[in-house]
Amino acid sequence: xxxxxxxxxxxxxxxxxxxxxxxxSQARSYLVKTKSSxxxxxxxxxxxxxxxxxxxxxxxxxxxxxxxxxxRPGGFPFPNRKNPTTITLAxxxxxxxxxxxxxxxxxxxSIGSFLxxxxxxxxxxxxxxxxxxTAPAFSEEKIVLNATAEKNGNxxxxxxxxxxxxxxxxxxxxxYFLSNRSxxxxxxxxxxxxxxxxxxxxxDIVVEITANISEEGMIVVGFPTPRTVEVGEQxxxxxxxxxxTTKNDTSKKVEVQLILNYSPxxxxxxxxxxxxxxxxxxxxxxxxxxxxxxxxxxIGIVVVFIVLYFIFTLIFWRRRS
Numbered sequence: 203x204x205x206x207x208x209x210x211x212x213x214x215x216x217x218x219x220x221x222x223x224x225x226x227s228q229a230r231s232y233l234v235k236t237k238s239s240x241x242x243x244x245x246x247x248x249x250x251x252x253x254x255x256x257x258x259x260x261x262x263x264x265x266x267x268x269x270x271x272x273x274r275p276g277g278f279p280f281p282n283r284k285n286p287t288t289i290t291l292a293x294x295x296x297x298x299x300x301x302x303x304x305x306x307x308x309x310x311x312s313i314g315s316f317l318x319x320x321x322x323x324x325x326x327x328x329x330x331x332x333x334x335x336t337a338p339a340f341s342e343e344k345i346v347l348n349a350t351a352e353k354n355g356n357x358x359x360x361x362x363x364x365x366x367x368x369x370x371x372x373x374x375x376x377x378y379f380l381s382n383r384s385x386x387x388x389x390x391x392x393x394x395x396x397x398x399x400x401x402x403x404x405x406d407i408v409v410e411i412t413a414n415i416s417e418e419g420m421i422v423v424g425f426p427t428p429r430t431v432e433v434g435e436q437x438x439x440x441x442x443x444x445x446x447t448t449k450n451d452t453s454k455k456v457e458v459q460l461i462l463n464y465s466p467x468x469x470x471x472x473x474x475x476x477x478x479x480x481x482x483x484x485x486x487x488x489x490x491x492x493x494x495x496x497x498x499x500x501i502g503i504v505v506v507f508i509v510l511y512f513i514f515t516l517i518f519w520r521r522r523s
Contacts, residue, residue: 235356236270240289240349242364244328250342251371254299254332254404261366263304265289265324265349267311273320275313275355286310287354291326294346299337300368302345303329313354330368336433337370339405340468344368372466374474375402378481380460386486387421387445395443395483397460400436405466407431411439416457421445421485423458430467445487456485 242265249259267289277283291307304326311322330345345366353359382395401407410428415421424442431437443458460481465473 234272234274235358236273238267238269238287238351238357238360240351240360240362241266241268242347242349242362244364244366246366248367249330249345250367250369251340252330252332252368253371254335254337254373257332257371259330259368261328261330263291263326263328263347263364265291265309265326267322267324267351269313269320269357271317271319273313273316273355273357275357278316278355284313285354286312287351287357289324289349289351292348292350294348294363296345297337297343297368299332299334299370300343300345301331301333305329311351313357328366330366332368332370335373336404338433339370339372339403339466342367342369370404372469372472373404374464375404376400376407376462376464376474376476377402378462378476380481380483382483384484384486385443386488387443388488389445389447392442392444395441397439397441397481398436399431399439399462401431401433403466404433405468406433407464407466408470409437409439410463411441412461412463414459414461417454419446420454420456420487421458431464443485445485454487456487458483458485 242263244261244263246259246261249261252259267287269287275287276285287310289309289311291304291309293302293304296302305328306324306326309324311324314320328345328347345368346363347366348361348363350361351359377400379398380395381398385393385395387393397411399409408428408430411425413423413425415423422444424444426439429437429439441460459477460483462476462481463473464476465471
């Protein structure tokens with residue numbers, strides 16, 4: 203009489219035999235199924251910041267395919283006819299301003315021994331490029347990569363996905379134009395000029411103006427507080443110049459060198475400095491000391507005339523008397 207242990211072994215063997223040889227008229231039928239799983243990993247989960255148009259960021263992707271015991275792929279039990287499992291990679295989603303490509307997007311995973319679990323690894327490279335120069339700087343978005351393993355015999359299909367972050371780097375494209383290159387003022391007089399700036403980059407920027415003045419005691423240059431210039435916008439920044447009273451100089455020319463500092467709004471640690479001949483102008487200052495003040499002379503002449511008048515009048519009256 204069979205023991206309980208032998209009965210269990212007999213039943214297991216029977217299931218195995220049925221699983222191996224059982225067929226139907228339509229397609230192969232599997233009494234026992236085995237699961238599979240996919241894992242995606244990356245050596246660089248953050249792609250960025252990437253310079254728009256010129257920059258390229260890459261990441262090595264590892265695909266791990268696992269399957270369980272009793273795996274019976276198509277073509278089983280003939281060893282040379284066992285079908286490998288097809289694994290396909292696809293870009294599920296990406297930012298509109300980003301181009302993504304894969305070195306390899308399809309793999310074949312061979313299935314090993316029927317009585318053992320199996321694991322197969324593959325590698326490929328993902329490349330990402332920002333195609334639009336106006337892609338907003340520092341705006342982090344996601345690239346979603348999907349992997350799918352097809353059903354193969356009694357091996358159930360599986361899928362998984364991974365997210366990679368990508369962000370455009372700041373592109374400093376900045377244009378400027380100074381309205382005047384020279385200005386003439388008298389002592390105490392105030393004049394104005396303006397600086398037009400245009401932000402053609404991919405981030406709102408904060409602009410601040412300072413100046414180097416060759417003769418600090420001759421003029422005072424005034425600027426507004428730092429101001430924000432949005433992407434694609436132009437702004438006109440007023441600049442005031444006041445001439446101070448000069449001494450010992452009838453005329454003086456003062457050189458002014460403007461210095462522009464600008465930074466992206468979202469990262470003030472990034473600073474750009476612009477200066478040069480296109481941002482310089484001259485101020486000619488004239489003091490009223492170069493005019494002769496005739497008032498004392500006129501007063502002196504009047505006094506002398508009055509004195510002479512009295513003298514001649516006195517002489518005239520004495521002679522008549």
